[in-house]
Amino acid sequence: MTAAPLELPSSSDAWPGWVRARSTAELDRAQALVGELRAGPPADPFAVLRLWDRASGHLGNVAALGSLLGNVHPSEEVRDLADHAEQGAQRLGTQWSLDRQLYDVFAAIDDDAVSDDPSAARLLNKIRADFRRSGVDKDQATRDRISAIRDRITELDQEFSRVIRDDVRTIRVAPERLAGMPDDWLAAHPVEDDGLVTVTTDYPDAVPVRMFARDQDVRRDITVAFLERGWPTTESMLNELFALRHELATTVGYADWPSYDADVKMIGKGPAIPEFIDRIAAAAEEPMRRDLGQLLDRYREDFPDAHEVPGYDYFHYAELVRSEQYQVDSQEVRAYLDFAKVRQGLLDVTGRLFGLRYEQVDVSVWHDEVTAYDVYRAEPAGGSVGRIYLDLHPRDGKYKHAAQFTLTDGVAGEQVPEGVLVCNFSRGLMEHDHVVTLFHEFGHLLHHVLAGHGDWFRFAGVATEWDFVEAPSQMLEEWAWHPEVLRTFATNAAGESIPADLVEAMRRADDYGKGIYARTQMFYAAMSYWFHADRAAPDTPDLTARMIELQGRYAALPYHPGTHMFAGFGHLGGYSSAYYTYMWSLVIAKDMFSAFDDSDLFAPEVATRYRDRVLVPGGAADAADLVTDFLGRPFSFDSYAAWLAR
Structure with a gap:
């Protein structure tokens, strides 16, 4: 068939x-x-x-x-x-x-x-x-209640996502207040009839404005607008969602939702989640303090009496640290990262790495900016792998973050695996962070189509434990940092490849801030966990108050008074109590990458072994066993700890 x-x-x-x-x-x-x-x-x-x-x-x-x-x-x-x-x-x-x-x-x-x-x-x-x-073993009345709970959870999850997706906030700015912004960004944001420029909270606006705009008030205003997405509408939705998840978990015999959710993940038990969060937070303590020291020193050059750097100034001053101390100017880097070249480069790099060939196909899609490709094995007589769609630019009514979506799961002889990459990138020049994101999300897409040729739908695609699914994508990010890889597609308008010394400087500069990043991620993970675990307490804390407390305990950057970041934190829907999985997966990703030779990232033996032993099986085996099969040993914390400390 x-x-x-x-x-x-x-x-x-x-x-x-x-x-x-x-x-x-x-x-x-x-x-x-x-x-x-x-x-x-x-x-x-x-x-x-x-x-x-x-x-x-x-x-x-x-x-x-x-x-x-x-x-x-x-x-x-x-x-x-x-x-x-x-x-x-x-x-x-x-x-x-039921x-x-x-x-x-x-x-x-x-x-x-x-x-x-x-x-x-x-x-x-x-x-x-x-x-x-x-809960199939419960009485009929209980099963009826479980059914009603699950239906309502689905509705709330969709409603939460819809509100965030549609809540695009704006600020209006006089053009002279946008000094520092890249020329191509300014060209894409013309002055309107009233003499002002509209800046939205979509990523192609919010990220570069927070990074490059010299006017502090502009940075503050767009940051506050970004943090307030979804507020106050989603607060009641989230309270109901967390309460229903807790009721469902306890009804079927678990202590709380995190325990129920963790039971089918690598981590195994709910209480292991805060233990992992605290372990990462402790490992990141010294790197975070080192990062904050550099950041505050630079900040005090402009604000001598400052005792901390507010969140709305972080991206701007982190950029200044990288530019002045590591000689990396993000606008210079952007000049080498034209979107069309990056997209083709991504296909070339992953095709070479995994022995694949992409053929663009002229087929019907849902928007004219979507591109479709059929994927084949590159070897002689290589068979079809699947079809992928790339939907990479923002528009009204579209998902606001970056993710891989399934169109169809693949089973041999039954159904072709088809996946969709949904992102919100600039149509012109890209920040390097966005290139890294593109590589990351494409890792999910490859995992989906490569693992779509087994015998069972249950194990097709990215069907491993949920706290492993990010690891292959996080590992693929490494190729977006390698000088020889980047030089194959990162060229400026004159056709000159990005200099190797600039890429090396970028890598050194990227090491700056990873302590802040790790602690920020642990704040998000703690919020994800405790918002759910708190439902087992006699008195459930107010979400805003709990967020402020957790930010103070884990995050590197201070809370901005009056904001409600959790209201637009979409991962509280799909990831529920398990946002820790990003860092858990990163630990595994760093360990898997240690099997590759940095001087030859395309060495076919290790790349093929990784493809066939980790990606192709999908969910056919436990993730820990797949990694052990690839590495020849169980995964460890060592590579991650070394990366964080350097």
Whole structure:
């Protein structure tokens, strides 16, 4: 059986009908397969597992379609339809998970009957665990309550995301107050009829303004606007969301939501999360103080009586430290990072590294700035790997951060893996940090398509434990820092490659601030954890008060009075209590990268071994086992600690 990529609608008018038709058809297929299990499961346990897995795959198609289009489609009507489709998929999945008749089908399978097939045995164990975690063993009234909770959690998660996505704030600025901004940025922000320039909280505006604008009031105003996204609308949503998650977790037998969530992650137990946060915070204490000392010294040149650097001045003065002490001018660096060249360079680098070939295809997409590529193995007679879509520039109604979304999961002979990269980059010159982000997110995309050729939907794509999924992406960032790699695509208008000594200076400058970065990340992780764990306390703290307390305990930079950063912190939705996973994954990423030779990052033996032993398996094995198979030993903290301390 030969599978083909999806054919998306060719006209804007066709999209609503297509979303309805595809979501309905996929839900119908899913229900029909589960109906077979209910009516009389096959005697063959492998046939039982296959029916369930394929039904789950069709259900996943609807959830993926809904999540993607609800975040990227230009039409509000289509976004609403997509959100509705995702809710329907989640609702049906909840019904299945609480169906005791279905659970009994899998409980009745003799383990010995699948013991000769490790993948099938693993799948059976996962299915049984899913049912137990769902509360299938509870009485009918409790199961009805669980179903209602899950439905409402889905609605709140979508609503929270929608508010953040649509809450684009602006400041209006006289053009003379934008001194210091790059010429290309100024050209893209013309003076309007009233003599002012509009600056938005979208990343291509907010990041460079906070970094380059010399007017402190402008930096303060855009920072405050950025921190206030979602406020006050999302506070009540988050309080309800956290309370419902806690109720769900305790109803099915866990102490709190973090314990429930951690049970299926590498970390294993909820209380291990604050222990990990404190370990990273302690390791980052000295680097943070070193960074802050340099920052404050430079700040006092302009503000002699200052005792700390406010958050709205951090990006600007960190840039000055890098420029003056490390001889790295970000505007000089930007001159070598034209978006179109960077995008092609990314494809060239990853193609060479992983033995892949990308062919741009002229197919229907949801916006004319989206590009599509078919991915193939580069070796002679190399087969198809999947299809990827790159949606990389901001627009109204679009997801505001950077992420990889699934369009379809891949299973051999059943369905082609298709993934979408959603970012918000400049159409012209890029900051190097954004190049790093592009490499990072593309790592997820590669993981998705490379791991889409196994036998089971359950293990397809980025299906490992959630606190590992960032590790391959974080490791791919290393290629965006290497002089010889950057010189292959980072060229200025005259065609001159970025100088190697400039890249080396960039790397040294990047070491500055990582202590501040690590502590900031631990503040976010602590907020993510304690906002949920606090629900087990007799008196739940006010979210703003708790945020201020945690920022004081963990963050390097002070709280800005009157702001409510948590209200726009989208990771409280999808990552819930597990934002720690970014740093947990970074520990693993640094250790995996130690297997590569810095003098030859494209050495085929190690790159191929990494591709085939870590990326290609997807979720077919525990992440710790995949890493051990690649490294020849369990992962350790040593490489991360050495990186942080240097």
